[in-house]
Amino acid sequence: MRIEQRRRFAILGLTAPTYLWLALTIFLPLSVMLYFSFLTVAPIGNREPALTFAQYGAFLDKEFYRFLTWRSVMMGVHVTLGCVLIGYPAALILAHHVPNRWREALFLLIVLPFWSNALVRIFSWTMVLRENGLIDRGLQAIFPDAPSVGILFTYPAIIVGLVHSYLPYMILTCYISLQAIDRSLIEAARSLGASNLAIFRRVLLPLSLPGLLAGMVLVFVPVIGSFMEPRILGGLEGVTLGTVIEDQFTAVFNWPLGAALSFILLAIVLTILAAAYPLLRRNLQPF
Amino acid sequence: MSIVEVDKVSKHYGTVAALENVSLSFADGEFFGLLGPSGSGKTTLLRSIAGFVEPDQGDIRIDGAPVRDTPVHRRDIGMVFQNYALFPHLSVFDNVAFGLSVRGAPRREIAAQVAAMLDLVRLGGLQERRPRELSGGQQQRVALARALITRPRVLLLDEPLGALDKRLRQEMQIELKQIQREVGITTVFVTHDQEEALTLSDRIAIFNEGRVVQVGQPNEVYERPATAFAAAFLGDANFFTGRAGSPNGTGSLGAGAPRRVLLADGDAILTTSPLPADGEPVRLAVRPEKFEIYRSGAGPAAGDAMNRLSGRVLQAIYSGSSITYKVDVRGQEVTVFEQNRSAQPFPPGEAVDLVWAPRHSVPVEP
Structure with a gap:
């Protein structure tokens, strides 16, 4: 009994700093923002704020916000899909077909985007994607009459930039669960008559599903709220809920509206995750 | 149930010879033990028969037909791995059913055959369990049932009892032998445990440094060792x-x-x-x-x-x-x-x- 009690104290003592830190860095600012979202104006300078639901009302009133929300969610879906289609095969090859001595070097290449400044990375994409950019020039060097394929300031350009930014998350999470799969399981399946496709469908995919799902969540959630890539790569097409929120804070100084839109975005993300929860819970457990 | 011939098979890894001109013949229904220290080539030979290793030279024939160009999944072999390699995400039933299921067998037939196979290895009633919920001996039996259900031409066992404790190993030896007799399948198994080799095998081949040192029935090999290595490896001398x-x-x-x-x-x-x-x-x-x-x-x-x-x-x-x-x-x-x-x-x-x-x-x- 006493040991039990002391253990409980020990656990409390050891975890308390973490909880305190989380409370200070996440919960406190979020609470302030939640408060702001119910104000008429930001309480900066000597303006007199009053409590109101107007900011949330604006979202419901204006077709514009609903359209942007839909665009942001679809952007999340497309980028996640792109990351899955590129990242999962990459992780599979890395985990099961690349000799050990090459693996480290390849990992370095994958993580490299993390090390560069995001802004620099996105601006370099403008060099590549714009009309008469790197892709165009390369293409025209081979086919002199080739038409321009410059896609800068279009929706696909945003997707390209975002997929590039978030691909490492997908590759790493998929890689971790794929490399944990014992080689002998693959051999066992093969000895039982399974073709490569059958091995993938019946062994590799189900066993790596936790990593795949974790990667999807990890990509989807931040992409919905992203604003840098849409703004720089998307031009007029690049207005999303994320850029509007950013505008409210940095350009328009309508913090309450920005805060309200942020919480609406948060609610949407949580709703989507809650809807996917049964699937996630079933597949995120170890076997 | 088949005859397996290994004909002058060699396999080199760099300058290391894993197999050096090995010739062996396994009779129909025979329980054949490959015995040797680690790195002696016995596992390489087993994996060559399975198709996971491609020999540099020589041929492996099953029922007279060379299998060089037959990929693993078409070789019609059954294999039990050292760590059992059970699929952790599948139930015992689905593990055992795997081989029939990838062959597209009808559901009803699968159910009947899995039930019969689980009875054979005395695991009836555990169909719904996941592998991690089973004891080592039970996992071993699932692995055996899974390998046998497709009625393979050859059963290959890689240190099948190596992960079990001594008492359980002795029990499983007797049971393994019984099941093999009952099914009558040509079985090749790898072990470094001399007692296990003597107990289970109809015939034994002793391996050292990629070569077959001696082949014979357990008592022949034990009583009349051909080389000092065979004498010292199989028992004391x-x-x-x-x-x-x-x-x-x-x-x-x-x-x-x-x-x-x-x-x-x-x-x-x-x-x-x-x-x-x-x-x-x-x-x-x-x-x-x-x-x-x-x-x-x-x-x-x-x-x-x-x-x-x-x-x-x-x-x-x-x-x-x-x-x-x-x-x-x-x-x-x-x-x-x-x-x-x-x-x-x-x-x-x-x-x-x-x-x-x-x-x-x-x-x-x-």
Whole structure:
């Protein structure tokens, strides 16, 4: 009994700093923002704020916000899909077909985007994607009459930039669960008559599903709220809920509206995750 | 149920020879053990038969047809892996059903066959369990059932009982043998456990450094080891080196009578096995349990019928049913294994005589 009690104290003592830190860095600012979202104006300078639901009302009133929300969610879906289609095969090859001595070097290449400044990375994409950019020039060097394929300031350009930014998350999470799969399981399946496709469908995919799902969540959630890539790569097409929120804070100084839109975005993300929860819970457990 | 032939198979990894010109033939329904230390090539051979390893040279044939161009999943083999390699995300039922399911068998047929197979390995009622919820022995049986359900032409077992504790291993040995008999499938298994090889196999091949050292039935290989390595790897052995003796030594040495191996210091050991020409060097192996140990001067007299060497007990290791002696014989340490029949073991320092029959002195290649 006493040991039990002391253990409980020990656990409390050891975890308390973490909880305190989380409370200070996440919960406190979020609470302030939640408060702001119910104000008429930001309480900066000597303006007199009053409590109101107007900011949330604006979202419901204006077709514009609903359209942007839909665009942001679809952007999340497309980028996640792109990351899955590129990242999962990459992780599979890395985990099961690349000799050990090459693996480290390849990992370095994958993580490299993390090390560069995001802004620099996105601006370099403008060099590549714009009309008469790197892709165009390369293409025209081979086919002199080739038409321009410059896609800068279009929706696909945003997707390209975002997929590039978030691909490492997908590759790493998929890689971790794929490399944990014992080689002998693959051999066992093969000895039982399974073709490569059958091995993938019946062994590799189900066993790596936790990593795949974790990667999807990890990509989807931040992409919905992203604003840098849409703004720089998307031009007029690049207005999303994320850029509007950013505008409210940095350009328009309508913090309450920005805060309200942020919480609406948060609610949407949580709703989507809650809807996917049964699937996630079933597949995120170890076997 | 098939005949498997391994014909002059070699496999090199860089400069290391994993298999060097190995030829073996496994008879229909035979339980064949590949025995050897780790790195001796036995696992490479098993994996070559399975198709996971492609030999550099030579052919493997199943029922006369070379399988070189047949990929693993079309070879129609069953394999049990050392760590069982059960699919952790599938139930026992789905694990066992895997082979039939990838072949597209109808659902009803799968259910019937899985049930029958689980009965065979005495796992009825555990269908819904996940592998991690099973004991080691149960996992082993699931792996066996999974490998057998497709009625493969050959069953390959890679250290099948290696992960089990000793008691369970002995139980499973008997059961494995029973199941193999019942199914009648040609089975090749790899082990480094000599006792397991002797217990399970109809025939054994002993591997060393990529080569087959000796092939034979367990008692042949044990009683008549061909080389010093085979003698020492399969069981324990004491070695005596000397020269083939001249027939004009003392004692009657007619045709079929024991011949003499002269040791360095004038002692001689008799053997009934064929020896090289007189004066050629000879190495004799004697198993520890072939000796009888007597107080110095007691027991049967030396002569044509018996070998007798005297020595001094260095150490007596008591282990209940048996006693292992280390005896100093002419400066050489000899291991002697005695059933515990005498009430009082010989104490260290005691002068003793070792007595054994000439047929137990087996000349081996060095």
